[in-house]
Amino acid sequence: MRKKIFQIIFHNRILLTAVILLSADCLLIVIGLFLPKHKDTIQGQVDTTDYRVSTKVPSRVVRICVEEGQRVHKGDTLAILSAPEINALEQGAIANKDATSAMDELIHKGTRKEIISSTYDRWQQAIAHRTIARKTYERMESLFMEGVISEQRRDEAKAAYDAAVSAEQAIFAQYQQAKNGARYEEKKASDAVVRNAQAKIQEVKALVKETVLTAPQDGYVTEVFVEPGEVVGTGAPIINVGTDDSWFIFNVTENKLPGIKYGQHVKIYLPASDDTVQARITRINNLGNFAAWKATRALDDVDLKVFEVRARPLKKMENSHEGESALLIKD
Numbered sequence: 001m002r003k004k005i006f007q008i009i010f011h012n013r014i015l016l017t018a019v020i021l022l023s024a025d026c027l028l029i030v031i032g033l034f035l036p037k038h039k040d041t042i043q044g045q046v047d048t049t050d051y052r053v054s055t056k057v058p059s060r061v062v063r064i065c066v067e068e069g070q071r072v073h074k075g076d077t078l079a080i081l082s083a084p085e086i087n088a089l090e091q092g093a094i095a096n097k098d099a100t101s102a103m104d105e106l107i108h109k110g111t112r113k114e115i116i117s118s119t120y121d122r123w124q125q126a127i128a129h130r131t132i133a134r135k136t137y138e139r140m141e142s143l144f145m146e147g148v149i150s151e152q153r154r155d156e157a158k159a160a161y162d163a164a165v166s167a168e169q170a171i172f173a174q175y176q177q178a179k180n181g182a183r184y185e186e187k188k189a190s191d192a193v194v195r196n197a198q199a200k201i202q203e204v205k206a207l208v209k210e211t212v213l214t215a216p217q218d219g220y221v222t223e224v225f226v227e228p229g230e231v232v233g234t235g236a237p238i239i240n241v242g243t244d245d246s247w248f249i250f251n252v253t254e255n256k257l258p259g260i261k262y263g264q265h266v267k268i269y270l271p272a273s274d275d276t277v278q279a280r281i282t283r284i285n286n287l288g289n290f291a292a293w294k295a296t297r298a299l300d301d302v303d304l305k306v307f308e309v310r311a312r313p314l315k316k317m318e319n320s321h322e323g324e325s326a327l328l329i330k331d
Contacts, residue, residue, distance in 0.1 A: 042328040044250030044309075046270070046320050050222060052237040056210045059083035061230050066239065068224055072215045078239050081211040081232070090204045097197035103190060119174050126168035133157075133164035219243040246320045248279060248311045250328050251287070253304040259330055260284065266311060269327040270320075276329075277317065283310035 059081035066078050140157035143149045223240040226232060248268055252260065260266075264281045285308045311328070 041269075042250050042252055042256060042309075042330065044248055044326045044328060046246055046322060046324045046326055047249050048242055048247075048320065048322040049245040050219070050240055050242040050322075051216065053078055053213050053215070053239040053241060054235050054237050055081060055213060055232060056234055057083050057086055057207050058231070058233050059086075059211055061226050061228050061232060061238070063228055064224055064226070064239075066221045066224070068221050070221045072219060072221060072241065074215055074217050076215045077212060078215055078221075078241075079213045081213070083207075083211050086204065086207050086211070090201070090208055093197070093201045093204045097194070097201055100190075100193045100197045103193075119171070122174075123168070123171045126164070126171045130161075130164040130168045133161040137161040213238065215241060217243060242322065244316055244318060244320070246313065246317050246322075247282075248313075248326045248328070250309040250311070250326075251306050252309045253306055255304055256330075257284075257307060260309060265314070267329045268311065268313075269329060270324065271327070272321065272324040278314045279311040280314060281309065282312050283308065285310075 060083075062080045062082045064079050066072060066076075072078065137157040137160070140149060140154045144151060144154040219241040221239060222242045225237050225239065232238060260281060262281055262284065266279055266281060268277045268279050269275075270277060287306050287308050309328070
């Protein structure tokens, strides 16, 4: 009798437990039906603009003036380098410019007065020689007409006179050249040589400035790639600087694209700062077939493509970190 009573109680406890569990499941289902639906969210990340500071000339690192994580402003000195070869080129360019300037000044000033005076004296001598040769020829011509001298002597006098005339004209041309100085084309060419020498100096000075690296815009140092004493080549990265120019990137399957359009204002939640940011959709771009398909054929017989959705904050974000999570909240 006692065993029978025990069996009845045991079976009733099992039945009671089953009834309680079934009631709890029903209660949870009912509660779930009346709970407010969560807003659909799409997860992405924060991306920022950064730039790498490098030099145009091979040089040695003398000093790194910043540390990782340090805030920098436009114009701040980031690193100091040493390039003795460039300094030597600068001195050579300055010396070449001085030499070309001296030659240009000489050309523009014209021939020295002593040379002009000497050439003038030679011209006067040639005039006197031509006058004597002319008179000699005239006398010989008269004697020849009288039959006193031969035709040969008359012709020799004529040849001497013609030579004196040519010599006088040649020396006069030299005198005019010395008096007038360099031609216009020669002066213009000399000016061009001076300008070229000046441009070479400016070029070398620009390379010298590359030995002092400064920040082109505000930001914060994210990474330093070299140590003092190291030799860096042309274009080698030295310091990486991040900026406050940030945006959001989301990879969205096309079934979640409805409700997302260009220019739309959206809310983006940042778990790292527990903050909600207002942003605007600026880009919706197909990522490409090679990596943009999401196989869902087993579920609904459709393969979904992935699009890159980019949004920019309406206000400048401070202390944002590249790679931190961002949740796009769809109303």
